[in-house]
Amino acid sequence: EVQVLESGGDLVHPGGSLRLSCVVSGFSFARYALSWVRQAPGKGLQWVASFSGSGGDTYYTDSVKGRFTISRDNSKSTLYLQMNSLRVDDTGVYYCATNGGAAFYYYNSMDVWGKGTAVAVSS
């Protein structure tokens, strides 16, 4: 069974930084794309970033380009999201999810989700 576990969420001031981690088990980690999706309080889902498997490409939603960096350590089965220059509208629950294949462009369904980690950006 695939299990996804996020961590790293916290309360941070505007302009601050945070790094989220996502450990995936029961899964051929290196072969698959992985993604971050967030949900602001009381709002819908918003795709944030993805990293294709097998040393592939990265993808970002426009609002986080230049501020967030997605990375992965296949030896640790861990996905990261480095978030810099945080803004109030980055507040929400951040979910990590596995995708259905290596190439995110083609396999972009979010197959298995973690329970999420909460990020609050406030002064």
Next chain:
Amino acid sequence: QSVVTQAPSASATPGQRVTISCSGGSSNIGRNAVSWYQQLPGAAPRLLIYNNNERPSGVPDRFSGSRSGTSASLAISGLQSEDEADYYCASWDDSLFALVFGGGTRLTVL
């Protein structure tokens, strides 16, 4: 305002069939696969449908998906009280070069 739109709410009684729609354009649903997600209150989302109409293992066959032109639909038959949740569609958009989610439809089981 998402480029992929859903009605904000829907309702039906137990046992009925309900359809939730997702409307997009030629750069997203019109050319790329649609996936559907269920989010129960207080829980993480769950994949219901991928590649327009395929169900992952473990998803009951009461849930079905379809796509026609620039729209997609999720149908739930034999509605149960535990189906009360938010439902989201998603599709890759070639113009935005981004994965776009619909705004979500809150389903109430009366």
